[in-house]
Amino acid sequence: MDNKIVKLGVIGLGRGLHIVREVACDRDVKITAICDRNTELMEEAKYYLENQKGVTGFECFDNFDDFLKADTDAVVIATDAIYHVPFVIKALDAGKHVLSEIPAVNSLEEAKMLKKAVMSHPNLKYMAGENDCYLGFIQAWKKMYEEGKFGETVYAEAEYFHSTKDYKSFKKEDYKKDHWRTFNPAIKYLTHDLGPLLQVMNDKVVSVNCLEPDVVYNPYKEKGSENAVALFKTAKGAVIRILICFGACVGATHNYRLYGTRGSIVFDQCTPRPEAHCFAHFSDIKSNEMIEIPITCSCFGDGKGEGHLGIDRKMMRDFIECIKNDTPSPIDVDLAIRMSLPGIYAHESALQNGAPVAIPDVDDMDWDV
Secondary structure, three states: OOOOOEEEEEEOOOHHHHHHOOOOOOOOEEEEEEEOOOHHHHHHHHHHHHHOOOOOOOEEEOOHHHHOOOOOOEEEEOOOHHHHHHHHHHHHHOOOEEEEOOOOOOOHHHHHHHHHHHHOOOOOOEEEOOHHHHOHHHHHHHHHHHOOOOOOEEEEEEEEEEEOOOOOOOOHHHOOOOOHHHHOOHHHOOHHHHHHHHHHHOOOEEEEEEEOOOOOOOOOOOOOOOEEEEEEEEOOOOEEEEEEEOOOOOEEEEEEEEEEOOEEEEEOOOOOOOOOOEEEEEOOOOOOOOEEEOOOOOOOOOOOOOOHHHHHHHHHHHHHHHHHHOOOOOOOHHHHHHHHHHHHHHHHHHHOOOOOEEOOOHHHOOOOO
């Protein structure tokens, strides 16, 4: 189906514009509708698409229901997280393929609603927009895992650092009341870190113990901790540690490590991210030194990507291709739920001073909502 053109719409023109710009000039994509209730953001997006990308002929909307009536095959939902599931359901019911930003769900009830909606539309594609699953080295780790290079996973960990402000420079007006950084506990935003590991390991987490520090970094955060450490047990018997740190002087980066019975691998934390490689031990290579694996974040890109070292483009190309070729979604609703629900239950554990909390299994849920 190489000649098929996917007509694409996007709602949420902050993050959303950054996603769709990656494919705006592709011959098999036509942006036909954009939507945001913020008219200033709408005008900025319109100007950018027309003057920087040469895209014309698209409609502009400030209302989601009107937006869904536009001539689109697929929509990207990049709104604030509280709207993800309601908008996904409406879009599927309107006959649209959907790529939804993460977190995919904000509660167990939303997980059930999302799963039921996707199951009710088997001819439509739903994909979670977890771009870190497209890091070049993560995709390489997945292939190596499938080839048995690591054996059984014993332990894996990932860290998300994202705080570039000096603690004295926070301003109340910088924080929207419905923005996830204002009201969500940091651990609920763990999909960038847990998601890639679960994809590599082909595993799911079943329980969690979590602690959240009491130290305050941003005085305008309305509720929920800015930092957390969660320990997850997986169905295959491994342990995963996730650190989310938005409330310390840490800069911005992600780190990943995986330790198995036949091999272990880590991502270099000392080299700037675009050039950083991985280092590994393997049981069939007799050496006390770790060997360098020359794979970077962006090595699987085609050189055209503008955002996040090319991984946004790779994610969007996979979404377009699965629509065109009627192939399974690369990050389907099950994986979307498995990487999103654990953050919710990790916070519940933190509220119980780190007590273990079981995480519902997507495979065992009752889908009669």
